[in-house]
Amino acid sequence: MPLYVWIALGVSVVVTVASLLFAAGRCLAAWRAFRGSRDRLSGGLEEIDRRVEAMERRMASAGETAARLERGQADLQDSLAAAQAVAAAAAEVRVTVRRALALLPSG
Numbered sequence: 001m002p003l004y005v006w007i008a009l010g011v012s013v014v015v016t017v018a019s020l021l022f023a024a025g026r027c028l029a030a031w032r033a034f035r036g037s038r039d040r041l042s043g044g045l046e047e048i049d050r051r052v053e054a055m056e057r058r059m060a061s062a063g064e065t066a067a068r069l070e071r072g073q074a075d076l077q078d079s080l081a082a083a084q085a086v087a088a089a090a091a092e093v094r095v096t097v098r099r100a101l102a103l104l105p106s107g
Helices: 003-103
Strands: none
Touching: none
């Protein structure tokens, strides 16, 4: 075989090996980038899960607080109704006392 065939064959082998090494390096870099982004994404999802759980706890607490508030409002309405009844009774007593005092001779 002539020398130029051996040279061409050698150059093609070197180019092929260099291409394979380049492709392997790029593949390794892509894998590292994927693994890093996957880890960051996993960490981000865990953070989101943690925040959602905290939000759920706060919402449950808010629901309990709203129920307590409604019970307090109902108690307040009952107290206001009782206070109005007492005020009305006191007004009746006041009127009755005034009428009774009007009947007494002034001295």
